[in-house]
Amino acid sequence: MLDDIGRAAREASRMLAVTRSEQRNAALKAIAEALRANKDAIIAANEIDLENGKAAGLSAGLLDRLALNESRIEGMASGCEEVAGLLDPLGVVDYKYTNPAGIDIKRVRVPLGVIGIIYEARPNVTVDAAALCLKSGNAVILRGGKEAINSNITLSDIMRKAICDVGFDCNCIQLITDTSRRCAIELMQLSNHLDVLIPRGGAGLIKSVVENSKVPIIETGTGNCHAFIDETADVQMAAEIIYNAKCSRPSVCNALETLLVHEKAAEKALPVVAEKLRQKKVKIFGCETTRSILGQEVEPATEKEYETEFLDYVLAIKVVKDINEALDHIQRYSSGHSECIITQNKENAENFLHRVDSAAVYVNASTRFTDGNEFGFGAEIGISTQKLHARGPMGISQLTSMKYIIHGDGNIR
């Protein structure tokens, strides 16, 4: 069955690759209108998922991610309209060369082809991902979690009908309705039909995809993020940044997980930071020096805490003897997502920027900024923590490949 879906996606992608920008934007607007027009059907399908979820004992957090209401549907619809408003990433020429033999070489942005998205309980991913793939000229195969299956089927049917009505092959968007693990593994083997597979979800999902996929993948969303307060830091600024990075939305991948503090700044900075974090009752694990400064109610930090992406009101703190120890700690424990230095010293700032090997490296700003919208890309499909193809927030440009177009006049080599 997946083979048929893959074949249909490949076929649809050929047609989609040669559509004009206006046609793809019209399709996105048609989806937005259709979502609004069918909101009752979406809410009804979502209610079945919510009831099943409650019966299955899903947590309140998971049920919240699963829930759709009028305002969330409007959010998905206006999201599609925003994507329609972005500049077309296709057809952009980023390299030109006339070689000594006289041929004219141009490198042009083209779609990747067929993109697989494998995700969990959030049904809005169904619409967001489809919109970004459509905009960038890619056919998409969606595979969401079983918790959201009724919502996803309804959303997918609405989108397919909407694009079909404006002249697109409905198989530009396909949903896999078999939510078994066996079928997910099968999707990961579909290398003849899929150009890339992007997992969106928790660490368990990402790990399973990394281990099982024969399709090229882009790893996203694991963020064990660090901040380093150096000896010259403005303590007040440090406290504001740490509070924002840890507490503004602890469940997301760009939230802070470990704070490193220069030993010469620790006595002064730690009490101010801790005082601020108390507003959200942040639980702190600390090294021995941290505990001697903040008191023994701080629990001892071990290897385990430094390795953990808490995604909660929890922070690990370690006092280090200098910037080199901070860099070594980051090198060892970071997932390569976002790190930040708080400093008034330019040399330390440049040293940190140069030597930290992560997607986003900050001086005196919160790691929470690592986001496609904040970076000026419009919407994002995820945040890549790998180095191949795309790194950091992935917008529609990161969903493209390139092709060389060469004009000659009988040239031979």
Place this chain on the structure above:
Amino acid sequence: MLDDIGRAAREASRMLAVTRSEQRNAALKAIAEALRANKDAIIAANEIDLENGKAAGLSAGLLDRLALNESRIEGMASGCEEVAGLLDPLGVVDYKYTNPAGIDIKRVRVPLGVIGIIYEARPNVTVDAAALCLKSGNAVILRGGKEAINSNITLSDIMRKAICDVGFDCNCIQLITDTSRRCAIELMQLSNHLDVLIPRGGAGLIKSVVENSKVPIIETGTGNCHAFIDETADVQMAAEIIYNAKCSRPSVCNALETLLVHEKAAEKALPVVAEKLRQKKVKIFGCETTRSILGQEVEPATEKEYETEFLDYVLAIKVVKDINEALDHIQRYSSGHSECIITQNKENAENFLHRVDSAAVYVNASTRFTDGNEFGFGAEIGISTQKLHARGPMGISQLTSMKYIIHGDGNIR
């Protein structure tokens, strides 16, 4: 053992990532000098490989690939100097954005980190690949074929000593001396130490890497390339291009393998093309129409011939009823490397360029131009036939990743 090699490469890559352009160029020049100074040792080691190869019954072609002599050593040395002369791909800023919150975002080119190269009998790959990785700030782990092991050990030792003498960690370049298949598979599992694995070699090697690798890979070098002579083609130009694409170097991936001819051009064009190909005694497999025009000494072409990358003086020919049938044939059989249309009709040319989904698409020029040097990149590490990360000839820019560097002044989100 591979784990130690991987760890040492990662450590070396941290140092390498912060070297200046002049330092890396000096290291490349030191390698060039050392290769020249040690040419006798290289030739002596190579002779052992050649003797072992003869004893093992290697083909003349394979022995030729394996052989090093003074001029080939000079070629490797001057190759390193040419790479040193290329513009530094690192540090290039390709995106800038000041967001509404006031942070300054820059996207900067950085090394990928650690690159694995897995290849076959050609010992010059040992030097070429190491030079390109060094230039682009990447540590490299080389794993060549057992046929060339003595040459490779000598070349690797010379390069390691040369870069060490100019202050580099010698583990920027490492060679795996265990040439067993088990060890190759182990390398493909080294995902915690390798950022990318690039196979260079025949279809069997590529297939094994695709099937076994847990490390992100870049597929290179499979070229089932097509040319299409449309009804408006200049027959003389067509014959020259086909002859060049097929015969100038049939063993390489950008050589032509299948010729498609519009039925209205076939009677006129095929005899001229065939006459030209007779100079190199090219063996032709043809469809029924081709055989009715060129005679029954042309053997019948089947599915198998259309699928085959001959890499030899062999060509498949098919007469098609129009450009759409040509596009369908290419879509079905092409490996996505290089295709060409020969036409005097602009609309057909644009249609072909737009709709063929391959790395390089030509109008009125030979597919043999698909090459890093011809495309203006200087040297190349291979030709990617996948769409993720890099497509087509891969120069040093394609051996880089990116990193976002953000300057703030206490900004929070």
